[in-house]
Amino acid sequence: MKQLNKFLTIGKAILLVLLIVYVGSLVDFIFEPLKSLTGVILIPVLLAVFFYYLLRPLLPLMERWKIRRWKLKRTQAILLIYLVLGVLLIGFFGGVWPPLKSQLLTLVQNAPQLFDSLNEKITELQQSGFFAKLFPEDFSLLSQLNDYLSQGFTLLTSYVSGLFSAVSNLAIILFTFPILLFYMLKEGDKFGKTFVKMVPRRFRERAGMITGEIDGALSNYIVSRVIVNLALGVLMYLGFLMIGLPYALVLTLIAFIMNFIPFFGAIISSIPIVIIGLTVSPMVGLWSLIIILLAQQIQDNIISPLVFGKSLDIHPITTTVLVLGVGNFFGIIGMLIIIPVYMVIKIISRHTYHLFFKEKWEGL
Numbered sequence: 001m002k003q004l005n006k007f008l009t010i011g012k013a014i015l016l017v018l019l020i021v022y023v024g025s026l027v028d029f030i031f032e033p034l035k036s037l038t039g040v041i042l043i044p045v046l047l048a049v050f051f052y053y054l055l056r057p058l059l060p061l062m063e064r065w066k067i068r069r070w071k072l073k074r075t076q077a078i079l080l081i082y083l084v085l086g087v088l089l090i091g092f093f094g095g096v097w098p099p100l101k102s103q104l105l106t107l108v109q110n111a112p113q114l115f116d117s118l119n120e121k122i123t124e125l126q127q128s129g130f131f132a133k134l135f136p137e138d139f140s141l142l143s144q145l146n147d148y149l150s151q152g153f154t155l156l157t158s159y160v161s162g163l164f165s166a167v168s169n170l171a172i173i174l175f176t177f178p179i180l181l182f183y184m185l186k187e188g189d190k191f192g193k194t195f196v197k198m199v200p201r202r203f204r205e206r207a208g209m210i211t212g213e214i215d216g217a218l219s220n221y222i223v224s225r226v227i228v229n230l231a232l233g234v235l236m237y238l239g240f241l242m243i244g245l246p247y248a249l250v251l252t253l254i255a256f257i258m259n260f261i262p263f264f265g266a267i268i269s270s271i272p273i274v275i276i277g278l279t280v281s282p283m284v285g286l287w288s289l290i291i292i293l294l295a296q297q298i299q300d301n302i303i304s305p306l307v308f309g310k311s312l313d314i315h316p317i318t319t320t321v322l323v324l325g326v327g328n329f330f331g332i333i334g335m336l337i338i339i340p341v342y343m344v345i346k347i348i349s350r351h352t353y354h355l356f357f358k359e360k361w362e363g364l
Helices: 003-025 028-055 059-062 074-109 109-126 129-134 142-165 170-198 201-243 248-258 265-280 284-310 314-362
Strands: none
Touching: 028 170, 028 201, 028 314, 059 074, 074 170, 074 248, 109 265, 170 201, 201 248, 201 284, 201 314, 248 265, 265 284, 265 314
16 A cells, blocks of 8 residues: 555656646746846856866965965965966967967858869869779769768857857856856855755765765866867877968867867867868878877877876766767757766765665665
8 A cells, every 4th residue: 555655646746747847838938038048147157167176276276375474365366366367368369369360260261262172182082093993983982072071061060050159148258257257266165065054964964975076076077178188289289280281270279179078079170170181182181180080099098097097987888878969959068068967967866876765775
């Protein structure tokens, strides 16, 4: 009888959730403004969280500084970090942005000519005796490659357009992001303690363990990912300069950003690199692909194990399924944040299981 009552209770709860979802779908016009507001707030919050974990390790080091008898306080340390970031930003706009902007504008203007040049190179390859031996007579390299390029550019365009649409409210982001980051750096250590105090007393020890693990996991992941991507970007940029690849700076920046997406970011960023290499010559296209593969191998087998160690305990199949599934629904922003979100959910689920379900489940 108890099992029947338990089953009926669970069934009622499921029906209630489904009813709430159905009613919510009928009055979605009420939630549409909330959805838009969430979209506007999401990007500044994500940026603030990202830079919070990236800059937070500097604060304890700066607070230990002593200039004669004067010691830096946290607010002063944060303002000093902002000052350094401002100088770096001015240096970026003064030194890096002009060539980057020039390469980007030239790339956009020359896109039709690049495709024409690519078609010419492919036609030359197809007519060469070497490719005639490799492929059957009825195989059209040009048409096949154009199909692949069309699909690749469609994929790349959709992701890039998703990224630009996400950051379209640039003024709001530039205004809110520094303010959020300042208060996170100043009060960030108190967030976990405040959450623990809200939990019932008998669960506070476990809640403290959960917040500590989540904080450490996010910190290790973000800092390690930035270090790995910077190393990969340097390797690729040096390689592109060696082979004389046009638009090397722009292509390296795209690769740096897209490689925050596990696995698929490297594939997406490789498409424009290889295409532009092929427009110069088949050999440059081949060397650009070799450089990408070599840099990825160095990253995966040397840099990542040293930086990440065993902190990123996620199976590659799990990562692939997560990125593919989220990419279909939430676009590039979802693909960028799904791994940290999964890490948080995994930590909470593990502790919840040990706290509420382990004894009952193992006692069956």
